[in-house]
Amino acid sequence: MIINGVELEYDFFDLEKMKKHDEALVELQKANARIMESESDPYQKMTAQMECIERFFDILFGHGSGTAICGSNNVREHLTAFRELEEEKNRQLDECRQMAKAIAEAEVQHARKPAPAAGKLSVPAPELNRSYEDIVAGIAERAKDESAR
Structure with missing residues (x-):
């Protein structure tokens, strides 16, 4: 200057x-x-x-x-x-x-993006939103079906 x-x-x-x-x-x-x-x-x-x-x-x-x-x-x-x-x-x-x-x-070109939250998945994943009781009931029902065969 x-x-x-x-x-x-x-x-x-x-x-x-x-x-x-x-x-x-x-x-x-x-x-x-x-x-x-x-x-x-x-x-x-x-x-x-x-x-x-x-x-x-x-x-x-x-x-x-x-x-x-x-x-x-x-x-x-x-x-x-x-x-x-x-x-x-x-x-x-x-x-x-x-x-x-x-x-x-600045944008990072090849950075891994975080996985979307369960509520934002494009494919429905109901098992992610089920309660413990629903899961146990589902297991019991499958066990009945298998024993009936």
Whole structure:
């Protein structure tokens, strides 16, 4: 991906990098909340927010990368850099979801299907539905027939 003219590589499929990103994002959000509560000067707020975004990139890509990616004291460049990284993250995660969906929807071609339940057999099988008493009575009746022969 290219962010503000800087070519970067970040694999959000890598669980360690995904975790690192999420932890850095939580830190960024907490710092931003503190800035919004404590700073009264709007220029100080924006300066502190830009520093937080740079620190966020430093955590992900290494020391000094925040300055290289975000450049000058331009608020738009900082916010654009953050937005572009998050868009790339979302693109990669959507790709991951599609792959997982393909696994879930894949059909096994030659799998053995389970035998149907007794009530769903196409050929009637009354002996499966008979009670113990019916079975004993049937045996006794067959015994009578055989002895009569």
